[in-house]
Amino acid sequence: MPPDSTSVPWPVAEGYQLSVDGRTRTVEGAWVGESLLYVLRERLGLPGAKNACEQGECGSCSVLLDGVVVCACCVLGADAAGAEVTTVEGLTATGSAKDIQEALVAGGGVQCGFCTPGFLAAITDLLARSPEADELEVREALSGNLCRCTGYGRILEAVSAVQAERRGAGVPGGLRAPGDEDGPR
Amino acid sequence: MTTSTPGPLVDDPEVGARRTSGPQTTGARTTGARVGEGALRPDGTPKAEGRFAFSSDLWIDGMLWGRTLRSPHPAARIVSIDPRPALALPGVRAVLTATDVPGRATYGLEVPDQPVFARDVVRYHGEPVAAVAADHPETARAAAEAVVVDYEPLTPLVDPTTALDSPPIHPDGNLFRHLPIRRGDPGATAAVVVEGSYEVGMQDQAFLGPESGLAVPGDDGGVELYVATQWLHVDRDQVAASLGLPVELVRLHLAGVGGAFGGREDVSLQIHLCMLALRTGRPVKMVYARDESFFGHVHRHPARMWYRHHATAEGDLVKVEARILLDGGAYLSSSNAVISNAACFAPGPYRVDNAVIDGYVVRTNNPPCGAMRGFGSVQVCFGHEAQMDKLAAALGVDPVQLRLRNALRQSDRLVTGQVLTGAVPVREVIEAAAALPLPPDAAPDGPPIARPGGAGLTADPDDVARGTGFAVSIKNVAYSEGFDDYSTARVRLEVGPGGDPVATVVVATAEVGQGFVTLAGQIVGEELGVGRVVLSPAGTAEVGSAGSSSASRQTWMSGGALQLACAAVRSELAARAASAWACPVEMVEVVTGPAPGEVRRRGTGERMRWVDLLDPPIEREEEYHHRPTRALDADGQGDAHLAVMFAAHRAVVDVDAGLGLVRVVQVATGQDVGQALNPLQVTGQIEGGIAQGVGLAVMEEIVLDQGRVRNPSFTDYLIPTTLDMPGVDAVLVEVPEPGAPYGAKGVGEPPAISSGPAVVAAIRAATGLPLERVPVRPEDIALAPRP
């Protein structure tokens, strides 16, 4: 049973459809002020994106919107209609981020884990755009994802491990950089 | 050893699935990797896949949404509260205020001095006044705004230095505790005397998972509360008292915890949620937004400190004088224990025979302060380490050498008179940190974003100066001053579905991210050698208290309880085998490795499989109490602490003095860990703790204006990002602690203690400024008179 918004003292939206992780999901009776984050978590049963600040200052709610990483808290659910939303649940289901997930766990990049799904979305986005990003570029790309437990060290190591792994495996997006013939760094 | 590489992946982690018809809690299954190995978190994969249920993820059909109404004033008389406009809104199911609290009107960790809801008076900005439950969070927000509260604002008491001379703002008075420590000759002095005053701002734990929970009314008049907390049982006791219910009817279950760092030791929404659920007869969920989270938990005490150190011309400390004033805010929380640490460890990890120390913690109309990682040691470390640098400068000696010269050793005494009988590798941690390689000099043609100011691109190479600083810390493990500190663990050994023995662990230990779930599997793996260890969800109805996940104590305490419970299981295996063989139990050997799962009869070589002895299953519950500690006497003397742990940090910073912007380039550390039971997790604790130290040094502060919090958001309460946190080089100094299970000390707090002071020392070195206040704000550098 989705949250009952009939009592919200502002009008609800007409029903709208979202494309989430490749599936069309219908949202009925939602208040228009509900963020995409709220709609995913409380209406669609997808709580993977997290609710740490709800002001675009921590990255915990990161999802991919039309393939680009954004904060789901800063998108109105009703305004995401027509866009393709990819959540951590979707990344898990397709296995497309499995190596990142494994590296985060194996490398000690997960402690309390509240930031982890957001990091997963941001790292997925980064490595798709810039597979050979150097450490500073990685740090800049992840500077919108706060972590309070790890101090980032193990997370950055995990990214580096995934880059090395993909480079070695020759996966698309794992292009060799010039002068990198000796294999993984 | 240095930081280690991880081991293999857990093959079949499992955590309670979410979002069925009822709320879920967090159990886990782990493999039986042993102590000291690089076992991986059993909850790691579920967390990375987004299917681990945090407290804010809980969901149950028909649940309502709760919301708290909080005072906009730091001090005010409540003239009247009218909930009727809120109750008149459609979809609003309950509005509760102080008059609705069924039991004890107050709560508190040490003394129940804090109202569940303010009744006649509010004492801090953000104090709860009412709570509502409604069909939708937005309706709940509207309802909370519709409650009409008539306040008569009072002049807040906001300056802790005047608290003792001001009229009491609470029936218990304005002094929480004065702890004097007198040791040796109060009149002693020496050739060199250095003096300084220091100030530490109010830091927030800023855990990412906001306070949240779900309360479900039970059929028996009781309530189930699924909540993120650090200590289930002490929450339960406080909730039950305020609900007026026997503790058996209040059942707390640990929901996934998104970080804690001390900020979840105190009750926040627990009582409100249960009251709303019991009043409405429906499940109620509450999730604080980030602004409310800043009001919903205690903070690190701001401190004002005065120090005077006396030393011989050779650099031997002769006397330390200190006055420490902590601002406790409006309610007690754990202030009395925080000031104890601050006073006991005021001189730092150094030998000194004479001490005159006075610690005070007082009540004000500022936000309540309590536990945060480092707990009292953090504040004084800024003071004693600045003093050691001053002393080194006065003596003209190397600051690291001065620290080595005065470093505590085994058999030395603390200023409380307590003889240090455990491992005291202060020299070792200092030497380890000092020996790590320094980072290369900044390249002038390096990327501008890597300079101070980062993405703002403010610094040119010539604007940047580099500095290096050093700091060392001391902190106690577990609870002190005579508290009967214990943990409870139950282990059941039975035949699993595959015919192999399976161990099930039941502990109420709060997994807050520190990785106790990993260690629990390792400890059972070590003690029983079974390949399968299942961790039951933590709850108050299932097992006795584990104490809190704080004070760097759970590896020692809950680890100790698990070790005892496993030993009891082994004894029962032996007893059953002895009975079967009709032999004395001394003749039975329980094999836990390398080929576990058997008992052997000494002498005859007969063998029996455990699984043939497990009908009925063996279940043993044990409490582990640490060695008793003692209260401090009127002079602050006594064996108050179980054990102490140490860390040394060396920080390298780049400073743009023109703008006062800082970039921390590297932190090197040597840490006394006793034994590293899981080196990967220890490394994680070290790096994470250092990030919090770096944050306090250069950016983190709750800014108050006449008692009002000015920056309750992640927009304005800044914590380090990936572009602020430097690389960390860590050496784990392993000297086993006698009497500690597996020789392991705690590891969580030391990284957060001396890392910040090392950063500040490095900024002093780069700028030549005294910098007596933290966090060091840009203007503290840019507007300071140039030395």
Place this chain on the structure above:
Amino acid sequence: MRIARPVTVDEAVEALSAEPGAQLLAGGTDFCVEVNFGHRRPAAVVALRRVAELRERAVRGETVSLGAGVTYAELSGRIAEVVPALAAAARSVGSPQIRNAGTLGGNLATASPAGDTLPVLAALGAEVTLRGPAGERVLTVGELVTGVKQTSMRPGELITKIEVRRVRGAQQFLKVGTRNAMVIAIASAAVVLDRDRRELRCALGSVAPVPLRVARAEEMMSEAIDWERVEAPPGAAARFAELAAEASAPIGDHRASARYRRQAVRVICERAVNRCLRDAA
């Protein structure tokens, strides 16, 4: 609260006319936060995400034309070569996630004193095109932004595009914040050294209710520069920075004191000018 999802600018203008008081929604990075925290509950929202015309960006001759819906992240590549200071400002906004969503038009319409692109657009002399029921009009940033989060936009109007002339010379953007990333500006400065017009233009952020052009300082520096050799006499940059700091009107708040903000202006203005002179030489 209703939502309209127009796909053309005309539809957007119609939707706005149909719902007086409707809130324009672009990237959502400011508006959604206000809704999340209950600070704003407009009756209706006109969401601009689907208006393709607003997403266009082009370099045509000497002019860069940017649709109001161009995100901060899109102010890179070719655009960054033409207006590097704008790209630098965009790259300093919030986090990568925010830069992927937030838009240039949104930054202007929100009109926060700390809006990072505003000083750059002001210093570049950007022209902002608005469309409403009465047609189009073109404003400078100074004409558009009238106060703290206040603009001269009329009911029913939206920003459609921002045009910036290519400048021969150099341009710099510096932003001061306590953290190395994801931080609100305590002070910022954009400096444009325009060799064709032989003028140096400068606008400050976060030190006045609006992005602040510092006319006296600009005049002083424009006169001081030897435009043939693109050099300035010793002390000129410092004098310029002093005048800029004097012109600033900062407040003190929980982020920084007024005194620090003024000092920060002094420091970054001097550095910005020196960098421009170096880059243009």
